[in-house]
Amino acid sequence: MPHITVIKVRGYHCDFYGHVNNARYLEMMEEARWQYLETGMGLEYWSDRGLGFVVAGIDIKYKRPASPGIDLEITTEMTESEGRTGYIHQIFKDQATDKIVVDAMVKFAVIDLKTGRPVNMDGEVAAGFDKIRAATEGSKE
């Protein structure tokens, strides 16, 4: 059960073509990821442990245009991790029609802020994502 963030499309999110600009979705995704990472515990969980997040890649598919007034429902979910690489899946739906607007996969690393080096996705990192999952599910019941 993924975490949900809702953002209403405004005129300033759009470009000349009247639809949300392709770059703007990445800012909305970042907003949703920060809300996701503080679910059930606050961002201190990560900063207290000296951990930071680095985006290594984004594969984004633009399915449908979005216009002002639309409520975009963004689901954010960690889908897999292996070694020092994690993947967060983010989907934008038009809340009124339930149709997919954007489908994006974010590849990321968790780094030790002292060394700047990626750490393994186990131990306290895995425990953090477990807390988020538990809090997200709790809030939906």
Place this chain on the structure above:
Amino acid sequence: MPHITVIKVRGYHCDFYGHVNNARYLEMMEEARWQYLETGMGLEYWSDRGLGFVVAGIDIKYKRPASPGIDLEITTEMTESEGRTGYIHQIFKDQATDKIVVDAMVKFAVIDLKTGRPVNMDGEVAAGFDKIRAATEGSKE
């Protein structure tokens, strides 16, 4: 031989971590694509024929961080097209070190602005990209 756009990184391109923000690269890519599309002929070539461009997807890899003062050299090149789908490859290098900062593939369609429908990448569309290629090569000799 690809088209080249140079953008100097400024403080406002960066985020709290002091490096160019992941969303900002997409704006720089859009700037570079517009410069590319007007090479050797002006954007009227496209607007006179009632043609527009729609980004269908972006697969972007962030290889190295970029800080203020760095000159980013963006190469933009149409790499392939098939039917109604085209691909533009955009690479960001740190001009001083020649190291790759970002490597991105943009999937796009050319649409008929009257119908909103994608058109085939042949005829005047292919001719337009040929003009860009010829002008880009000419300017490098």
Place this chain on the structure above:
Amino acid sequence: MPHITVIKVRGYHCDFYGHVNNARYLEMMEEARWQYLETGMGLEYWSDRGLGFVVAGIDIKYKRPASPGIDLEITTEMTESEGRTGYIHQIFKDQATDKIVVDAMVKFAVIDLKTGRPVNMDGEVAAGFDKIRAATEGSKE
């Protein structure tokens, strides 16, 4: 009693200096103004009457820097109008300390979307702002 919007500062709002960038506040102000304009009635009130909003000027004072994690409380209030000119006052406070971060005055016009011409701030325009004021006060009691 002014309308209130709360926005949490994120890393992507900030620039190289680690504080919210001066341009970004204008986007936050625009977000707050749209929320203000739909208070108690929805944006249809304006669109149904063929009315649009044009910003004619902004006088903004940056009082204190804002860093990631801070909750910015933005108050938005129409302060005066005369003829075809209105003023909306927007103040950003750090919600934790109540200290002023930004103080901005926005000069605007309401235009008839058909003619593009500014209209007088009376009749249905004044009635709209009265509805907003009534709804804002009601929500605080």
Place this chain on the structure above:
Amino acid sequence: MPHITVIKVRGYHCDFYGHVNNARYLEMMEEARWQYLETGMGLEYWSDRGLGFVVAGIDIKYKRPASPGIDLEITTEMTESEGRTGYIHQIFKDQATDKIVVDAMVKFAVIDLKTGRPVNMDGEVAAGFDKIRAATEGSKE
């Protein structure tokens, strides 16, 4: 004789209304100010002396809308300084018609990056602005 920066309006600079968004002008102004501050000497002049720039306020008037394809000619000029406060005047013209699009006054301070305190606009600060003025005039002759 002011410093000149030219920026071509692109679709991504504009919002739903098809014109450059009010917040975007502040980014263009920041770009023009950085180009101004490095005229004739490079930004090292300031960083070598441990000096930084802080925007204290912006008073911006939006005179005419700007659409994609327009070349905006931005003039940037330090107009006055008194004690620890300086003013930079920035005007946007449509290069084709010479009509004013935006007229903005930026109030700023120069700070000692070690102490974070504003310094007087004399000595090396005044010398820096003199160098800019000299280089700007030289380039126009």
